[in-house]
Amino acid sequence: MLEQTKVNIIDQSNEALLDQMGLKKTKLRLELVKHFKDAKHAQSYSDLKQIMGEGVDKSTLYRNLSAFEEVGLIHGINDHSGITKYALGASPSAGQEHAHFVCESCETVYCVKGMTEIQMKVPSGFKAKNIQTIIRGTCANC
Known part of the structure; x- marks a missing residue:
């Protein structure tokens, strides 16, 4: 299902995509959408700040990432490094099941x-909100 969502996101113009998501078309948002479409891996705030340049302040970038995440344009990934990384597409908890691979060498x-939905039994009285699958190892570049 993620593949279909990504295809729809990637096939649309950046302007049309922001319109569809109900987001205002600002220069920064258009640049962020372009960057996420071109990115080969998840991006941290620091990665995005460096790419977007010094002209973008911290709160503006965080507000835009938050807005993108709210509408399902991107999703945040907690890889247990303490640094959230962001990638194109809705989150696994929003029904877009997929795993994340974390390279232990380059992070x-x-x-x-292509991940199948995970069914887990939690103890009686517990309610699972979402399941995040993290695969650790070494990427092809390392």
């Missing part, structure tokens, strides 16, 4: 397509 995070 790059990749979305992994």
